Amino acid sequence: MQALRGMRDVLPEEARRWRMVERAIVDVLDRFAYEEVRLPLLEAAELFTRGIGAATDIVEKEMFGLSDRDGDSIALRPEGTASCVRALLQHGLLHNQSQRIHYRGPMFRSERPQLGRHRQFHQVGAEAFGMVGPDVDAELIQMGAEIWRVLGIEGEIQLELNTLGCSEARAAWRGALVRYLRPRQGDLDGDSAKRLERNPLRILDSKFPATRSLLAEAPKFADYIDDDSVRHYEGLKRLLDGLGVAYVENPLLVRGLDYYSRTVFEWTTERLGAQGAVCAGGRYDGLAEIIGGKPVPGVGFALGLERTLLLHEAVHGAGAPPPVDVYCCVLQPEHQGVAMARVRALRDGLPNLRFRVHAGGGRLKNQMRRADQCGARWALLFGEDELRENRMGLKDLRNETPQETLGLAALVERLRTAGMDST
RNA sequence: GUGGGCGUAGCUCAAUGGGUAGAGCUCCGGGUUGUGAUCCCGGGGGUUGCGGGUUCGAGUCCCGUCGUCCACCCCA
Numbered sequence: 120m121q122a123l124r125g126m127r128d129v130l131p132e133e134a135r136r137w138r139m140v141e142r143a144i145v146d147v148l149d150r151f152a153y154e155e156v157r158l159p160l161l162e163a164a165e166l167f168t169r170g171i172g173a174a175t176d177i178v179e180k181e182m183f184g185l186s187d188r189d190g191d192s193i194a195l196r197p198e199g200t201a202s203c204v205r206a207l208l209q210h211g212l213l214h215n216q217s218q219r220i221h222y223r224g225p226m227f228r229s230e231r232p233q234l235g236r237h238r239q240f241h242q243v244g245a246e247a248f249g250m251v252g253p254d255v256d257a258e259l260i261q262m263g264a265e266i267w268r269v270l271g272i273e274g275e276i277q278l279e280l281n282t283l284g285c286s287e288a289r290a291a292w293r294g295a296l297v298r299y300l301r302p303r304q305g306d307l308d309g310d311s312a313k314r315l316e317r318n319p320l321r322i323l324d325s326k327f328p329a330t331r332s333l334l335a336e337a338p339k340f341a342d343y344i345d346d347d348s349v350r351h352y353e354g355l356k357r358l359l360d361g362l363g364v365a366y367v368e369n370p371l372l373v374r375g376l377d378y379y380s381r382t383v384f385e386w387t388t389e390r391l392g393a394q395g396a397v398c399a400g401g402r403y404d405g406l407a408e409i410i411g412g413k414p415v416p417g418v419g420f421a422l423g424l425e426r427t428l429l430l431h432e433a434v435h436g437a438g439a440p441p442p443v444d445v446y447c448c449v450l451q452p453e454h455q456g457v458a459m460a461r462v463r464a465l466r467d468g469l470p471n472l473r474f475r476v477h478a479g480g481g482r483l484k485n486q487m488r489r490a491d492q493c494g495a496r497w498a499l500l501f502g503e504d505e506l507r508e509n510r511m512g513l514k515d516l517r518n519e520t521p522q523e524t525l526g527l528a529a530l531v532e533r534l535r536t537a538g539m540d541s542t
Numbered sequence: 543g544u545g546g547g548c549g550u551a552g553c554u555c556a557a558u559g560g561g562u563a564g565a566g567c568u569c570c571g572g573g574u575u576g577u578g579a580u581c582c583c584g585g586g587g588g589u590u591g592c593g594g595g596u597u598c599g600a601g602u603c604c605c606g607u608c609g610u611c612c613a614c615c616c617c618a
Binding site: 385 | 543544576577578579591608609610611612613614615616617618
């Protein structure tokens with residue numbers, strides 16, 4: 120038996136990095152006072168066909184759909200924004216109020232697997248509702264920059280920025296684009312020809328030279344964009360300039376989900392081959408209404424954890440912090456209970472240290488080897504001699520200092536001071 | 543979804559032109575009483591991803607399948 124295609128097991132060594140990175144990210148979101156929600160993995164399929172767009176690749180060919188016992192179509196969520204909006208609408212949290220929210224968890228898309236692209240993958244998302252101005256767009260981008268800084272990967276990532284205008288302007292431009300391309304359909308590459316009726320804006324970032332040269336003469340969005348959107352975009356850029364957040368304007372940046380309008384942005388990297396999008400988002404002022412609520416402006420982003428982790432590893436190396444701080448060796452099997460009781464007191468006194476008590480007996484030599492192998496800084500010895508005096512032996516495995524024999528209180532004090540400078 | 547590369551021990555990899563699978567690391571034991579990582583000695587471990595086919599004989603050639611990686615595509 121093996122895991123399904125595209126489903127990955129995260130084993131202890133890797134999970135240690137996940138915990139570190141996830142905690143660092145969520146800490147940033149916390150410090151910006153974004154509150155957490157936890158959302159279901161299953162939703163009505165209609166939430167996504169309406170929210171994301173029925174003509175998008177995500178819905179059209181990547182969604183894991185199934186039917187429940189009543190025959191209703193349900194789906195594993197392919198992304199988080201639609202669920203988040205649905206949840207907040209359902210519980211009235213968007214009624215005459217603004218919200219700043221984050222969530223995280225697995226998403227599912229049935230794509231052909233690749234490094235940094237799995238069928239179950241994990242995102243951390245942040246969304247802000249009820250605020251129309253570019254200030255909150257800038258805040259979300261600033262938050263992203265802060266996340267990369269905290270993770271030490273800011274040197275690997277660059278920000279791309281664009282505006283899609285309001286949905287009316289975009290629809291007008293889209294219509295002009297289709298009118299321009301339709302007579303020239305024969306010169307388009309196959310994929311682009313297929314997109315012409317369903318999702319023409321995606322033709323813009325086609326990689327085919329023939330298509331690209333055709334686009335050089337195509338109607339320009341600059342002639343269609345509305346003034347409010349221009350002002351919004353200019354305002355956002357001014358704020359980012361003031362915050363010192365560097366960006367590259369990319370007029371071809373078109374998010375693959377229908378719900379975006381105005382601001383769209385993407386944090387990309389060169390180090391992950393074709394899977395260069397680490398984090399992306401934008402404004403989606405129309406989404407709440409599409410889902411069946413009153414109109415509520417929204418803007419947000421989602422970052423891909425696997426890709427962030429790959430970058431983190433590329434920058435910081437493969438080493439993960441050891442899982443154990445103190446490995447406790449029990450020399451005589453009859454002292455196991457005493458040792459376990461004593462370590463309970465140590466865990467109480469030293470909540471930041473991780474104690475592992477040897478189990479299964481065996482010679483001290485082997486127990487010491489286990490202590491070394493798990494990466495523990497200290498070995499703690501429960502032997503006849505030490506226990507007779509109600510003390511324990513402490514050996515520093517990473518420094519050439521003499522072994523000490525200490526009572527409980529002295530040991531707690533000793534590990535507390537040493538524990539500080541080791542972390 | 544399309545095209546291609548790869549799949550041999552827990553891990554990283556060998557195996558001449560088809561001739562019944564090997565190394566390093568890991569792991570286990572030993573080097574005399576209660577001290578790890580080094581050193582020495584010994585040991586365990588594989589239905590060569592899976593299923594067919596060709597052949598006297600297949601890890602090696604062919605087909606299928608599963609998985610993975612790369613590009614396309616898509617996206618976070």
